[in-house]
């Protein structure tokens with residue numbers, strides 16, 4: 664599913680979520696973008712919250728997303744603004760070009776369950 668943000672009849676942001684084929688798994692967010700002229704105004708958070716509500720209602724376990732570490736804006740957005748948990752590291756590559764990346768995760772709280780705090784140094 665793709666959700667878009669519209670302002671004055673112009674698409675200013677978009678987010679796509681790939682839902683799992685079975686319930687109780689994570690959805691993957693890829694990609695999400697906000698127009699450069701419209702960044703830093705809360706559109707990204709609102710797009711994320713919209714997808715979060717949709718996936719949660721559909722019974723997904725949570726959301727996962729990858730961010731390239733060199734993309735400081737994305738790292739800040741996922742790690743600090745949304746406070747997602749960093750849960751893995753990996754590499755993106757195109758041809759010979761490689762970029763270190765981090766996987767972030769958001770778990771949805773479910774009835775009778777409490778969220779365990781993430782321990783970065785277990």
Ligand SMILES: CC(C)(COP(=O)(O)OP(=O)(O)OC[C@H]1O[C@@H](n2cnc3c(N)ncnc32)[C@H](O)[C@@H]1OP(=O)(O)O)[C@@H](O)C(=O)NCCC(=O)NCCS
Pocket residue numbers: 694695696697698701702703704705706707708709729730731734735736737739740743744
């Ligand atoms: C990352 C992105 C989707 C965030 O969307 P946004 O609408 O700018 O985010 P919001 O306004 O809702 O949230 C603002 C937060 O994002 C941070 N941010 C990230 N990139 C930013 C940018 N280019 N300009 C302004 N703020 C940015 C701000 O520091 C702010 O953090 P704070 O609230 O902790 O101070 C958007 O900046 C973007 O499209 N970036 C380029 C594409 C990209 O990196 N996509 C994700 C790759 S996986």
